[in-house]
Amino acid sequence: DGGITQSPKYLFRKEGQNVTLSCEQNLNHDAMYWYRQDPGQGLRLIYYSQIVNDFQKGDIAEGYSVSREKKESFPLTVTSAQKNPTAFYLCASSIMTSGWGETQYFGPGTRLLVL
């Protein structure tokens, strides 16, 4: 079955620790995205990537880093510089055939908690 997988489902971070959230898709989508969801708020864009080895910052990129070494994978690292990382993180992907307006499809999410 085609889809987007995220792991782990739950992640605990200690103070000063970097943690990496995994996102993999087998939909052959070109673009991938990372969003953060806080209670009572909509999703906010952290980073996105349209092609391999290229990515762009979203509204709240500070304290996060990404890589796109393979089309299928777009891992997100939450660094120690992110002072309030507790949130629900959603990965999404979309095709880019028409250039814009393509629907974004989401993974099941990762809940990050700080110990």
Add this chain to the structure above:
Amino acid sequence: AQTVTQSQPEMSVQEAETVTLSCTYDTSENNYYLFWYKQPPSRQMILVIRQEAYKQQNATENRFSVNFQKAAKSFSLKISDSQLGDTAMYFCAFMSQYNNNDMRFGAGTRLTVKP
């Protein structure tokens, strides 16, 4: 920057009844895409319906339909014959034609379908 407003934090409806969720947005663009996503308790974001701004006809998907009022910048979602499985958070989202990688989400409406 575009903003999306969902003025109803919570709503409830009886099973089999009809409910309408409101969404307004702010933009100076003439063409863009609008989306409704559903997030059930599993927290997986699922596309419900999408609408391209230059299309006059309102989009429909089975029991879901929209009332798109471009001049008023309004994009409401109507759910007919509500089912218990429709219980979820519903998010309205805006996609600019100039930056298709940046979707703007509203804060969401929590819908409860009562038996």
